[in-house]
Amino acid sequence: MTDHRSKEKAPAARLERREFIRKAAAGSVAAAAGVAASTFPKPSLSQGLMKWRMQTTWPKNFPGLGTGANALADFIGKASDGRLTVDVFGGGEIVPPFETMDAVSGGTLEMGHGAPYYWKGKVSASQFIAAVPFGLNVAEQNAWVQFGGGQELADKVYKEMGCKFFVSGNTGVQMGGWFNKEIGSLEDYKGLKMRIPGLGGEVVKAAGGNVVNLPGGEIPPALSSGAIDATEWVGPYNDLAFGLYKSAKFYYYPGWHEPATLLDNFINLKAWEGLSSDLQAIITAANGYCNMLVLSEFNANNNASLNTLVNEHKVVLKKFPDEVLNGLGALAGKVIGDLAAADPLSREVMASISTFRKQAIAYAKVSEQAYYNARGLPFKWVEL
Numbered sequence: 001m002t003d004h005r006s007k008e009k010a011p012a013a014r015l016e017r018r019e020f021i022r023k024a025a026a027g028s029v030a031a032a033a034g035v036a037a038s039t040f041p042k043p044s045l046s047q048g049l050m051k052w053r054m055q056t057t058w059p060k061n062f063p064g065l066g067t068g069a070n071a072l073a074d075f076i077g078k079a080s081d082g083r084l085t086v087d088v089f090g091g092g093e094i095v096p097p098f099e100t101m102d103a104v105s106g107g108t109l110e111m112g113h114g115a116p117y118y119w120k121g122k123v124s125a126s127q128f129i130a131a132v133p134f135g136l137n138v139a140e141q142n143a144w145v146q147f148g149g150g151q152e153l154a155d156k157v158y159k160e161m162g163c164k165f166f167v168s169g170n171t172g173v174q175m176g177g178w179f180n181k182e183i184g185s186l187e188d189y190k191g192l193k194m195r196i197p198g199l200g201g202e203v204v205k206a207a208g209g210n211v212v213n214l215p216g217g218e219i220p221p222a223l224s225s226g227a228i229d230a231t232e233w234v235g236p237y238n239d240l241a242f243g244l245y246k247s248a249k250f251y252y253y254p255g256w257h258e259p260a261t262l263l264d265n266f267i268n269l270k271a272w273e274g275l276s277s278d279l280q281a282i283i284t285a286a287n288g289y290c291n292m293l294v295l296s297e298f299n300a301n302n303n304a305s306l307n308t309l310v311n312e313h314k315v316v317l318k319k320f321p322d323e324v325l326n327g328l329g330a331l332a333g334k335v336i337g338d339l340a341a342a343d344p345l346s347r348e349v350m351a352s353i354s355t356f357r358k359q360a361i362a363y364a365k366v367s368e369q370a371y372y373n374a375r376g377l378p379f380k381w382v383e384l
């Protein structure tokens with residue numbers, strides 16, 4: 001780790017200290033006040049600064065995802081008054097996007113930013129933490145992480161990859177994806193080559209789809225070249241930014257496969273454990289801030305982006321027929337159950353989510369779901 005507290009690793013700190021001494025000797029405020037040199041407070045740089053590197057799986061500065069990672073780094077630098085600064089690199093700048101976890105596990109990087117299902121090939125249980133088809137919405141998922149045992153389970157999963165886990169953003173419910181043919185029945189998934197990650201991909205595979213996963217930056221060329229027939233990415237705000245409307249006509253909803261996808265900030269476990277408790281608290285707070293910030297950015301921009309897609313780019317907005325959703329739901333129950341049963345840690349994570357989902361569904365009936373229905377009634381409301 002690049003801990004600049006060690007003298008031999010801190011040329012910048014030495015330089016800064018020499019500069020400080022030079023300025024003091026030349027008559028800085030402290031020197032002018034007659035304070036003896038030996039009583040000068042040590043400049044902060046000599047007290048140890050750390051410079052970390054974080055790579056995202058997203059393109060650099062990508063709306064919501066990339067800007068969330070930037071905000072995380074910015075918060076940590078400012079809240080620590082520069083004691084810990086984090087340089088952000090986009091996917092592929094240091095290692096390929098999907099090798100970010102290896103780079104953090106191995107200590108090449110201290111931090112990464114992505115989504116848990118990208119690591120399912122390493123620890124299968126990680127995909128359940130990202131999002132579960134027909135599972136929790138964003139408020140329920142945050143509640144599960146903070147009060148339902150989710151944080152502890154995710155830490156257990158990420159420990160197997162040598163990392164500390166934080167939720168670091170959420171997309172909220174995603175869109176169902178981009179297609180060049182209509183989806184009228186489950187049969188329409190047969191042979192369909194679709195980019196769809198995580199458990200949603202497992203469900204589409206079970207429906208007969210030919211599933212691939214690609215990092216975000218590789219989706220637009222794959223769709224435009226015909227290497228894939230269909231894709232999902234996130235929602236209108238992000239999908240507009242990638243120009244996916246140029247290569248597909250039908251835009252389906254709802255995103256049954258990703259009802260709320262949390263983003264992960266993963267930190268090399270030794271680097272994390274080596275931090276002082278105040279820096280650990282700052283990183284914890286920074287991720288809490290980013291979790292809400294990213295969701296708000298999506299919520300604030302999705303509807304205007306959807307209007308642009310439909311009105312300017314003539315995208316055809318379609319709802320999956322209930323028959324398709326019911327079929328996908330039944331497949332999801334089977335596929336997710338089988339995957340969870342095949343691995344003890346996956347079973348532990350999924351059992352916890354499943355228990356939480358039961359009470360969430362029961363309460364949603366008298367809260368959010370009932371309220372959405374009430375708000376949608378045809379009364380005349382305030383118009384200014």
Ligand code: CA
Pocket residue numbers: 174232233234258
């Ligand atoms: Ca997605």
